[in-house]
Amino acid sequence: MVMMKGEQWSNLGSTMAAIMFVYAMFRQYFPPQLQDYIFRYGKKLSNFMYPYIHVTFDEFIGERMKKSEAFSAIQNYLSDKSSANAKRLKADVVKDSQSLVLSMDYNEEITDEFNGVKLWWSANRTTPKTQQFSFYPGADEKRFYTLKFHKRDRQVITGIYLSHVLKQGKAIAADNRQRKLYSNGAGQGWLGNRSSTTWTHVAFEHPATFDTLAMDAKKKREIKKDLVTFSNGKEYYAKIGKAWKRGYLLYGPPGTGKSTMVAAMANFLNYDVYDLELTTVKNNVELRRLLIETSNKSIIVIEDIDCSLDLTGQREEKKKKKKKDDKNEGGDPIGAMSKNEERKESEVTLSGLLNFIDGIWSACGGERIIVFTTNHVEKLDPALIRRGRMDNHVEMSYCRFEAFKVLAKNYLDIDSHPLFGEIGNLLEETDMTPADVAENLMLKSDDDDDDDDEVETCLKNLIEALKTAKEEASKKAEEDARLKAEKEQKEKEEAEKEQSVKEDVTQDAISAKEVKENGVIH
Ligand SMILES: Nc1ncnc2c1ncn2[C@@H]1O[C@H](COP(=O)(O)OP(=O)(O)OP(=O)(O)O)[C@@H](O)[C@H]1O
């Protein structure tokens, strides 16, 4: 054995010596130009033997371990291709998504064709051969995709194919993406004090759509058109020099579908929803930070804006009153502190909010819809709802016949019924919210056999409810009229009384003057 090893070594030694000798001869006897020539042709020869180019795409880029956008896009693109082509597939539940995604297994190669050019993709991974114990098995694993193509196709691949892959991959990601509902909750600082608020999210799974939304069909069409124009309007907004965002004000009585409309908008556009609770936002700075943290393709909602902020035009008076209170409580430091803390609850001001809507920061990112909902549009400061801030004012109103038909179709699956005529008339005369109408249309059992009976019962119940509501409304109107008349009568009486008192006083004054001047007593 040892002999053999020694023999091998001596063989290797002599081979090396032979190579060195040949190389020395080559350098000595061939002029440098010829050497270059030979090297060039040597390379050409090897290129000829292996004419392919390999490009690798790593999963992570940079030192900060940022996930490569290209890798994700390629992953999506290939999962779409490979489910049809590859033989060995890997099934994965993509994070934040409920659907199973099939992608090609490691070391599997799939062929793609683009404009007549053939190319090959393969998924690879390398695991460093360390013996170190790792808390996260697989964390050291490096994953990458390799693209192989013929070097004559270089132009096509680097020019258009790769950008095509990235675009397709991103489009697939947008389709598969699980939308999120964000809300801003007060965080807890590590010393127990209230820290700044941050966005937390859950999956957004509201089933409302424009089809299930009961409202005037024409209005609905207009809103849908407006939304589509907005979401396709990137170039247009850039051209006119306006930030790519749009404001909606939804107003109407409680239960008319304002919140439902927001969900329908998000589902229609495939946007995320940010539900902004203004009362937990400490101040304008925090408001701005929260805004900057929102992603594009999102709807930012502030519900019941009239309750979240004091926007009724009486701000100044209140502030003055507060200042007065402060002065009075000079001797009570603890009280003053708690008052201060209370005030910290929300120092968001109208001007802060306006900056939030149309200040320069609001343009960051773009593609955002801001929705305000309110029950009392008349209470809002006109500055807040002028066009340009709130571009689209949508009134959500009581349920009329057309809206009822949508609800009847959704809830009872009927397009017409003999009772529709009566319901239609009642709905024109009575104000009932879609929420109340819908409540009456809910089927109480899921038995298919007596469906027709149940539909009829539901509609009859609705008629009863409408009649009751109508009676109540007329009673209320009567009562209101009575109270009004009483009030007017009272005011009239008071005015008369005042007048007579005034007259008496004047009469007395005249008499007193006469006495003084003439010394006459009647
Ligand atoms: N226009 C509508 N179309 C379909 N369903 C509706 C409509 N309006 C109300 N509803 C039903 O009534 C319920 C309450 O509606 P929603 O929460 O959207 O009202 P809202 O206008 O936001 O009320 P609030 O002012 O009290 O917030 C919803 O769950 C929905 O099922």
Ligand SMILES: [Mg+2]
């Ligand atoms: Mg609501």
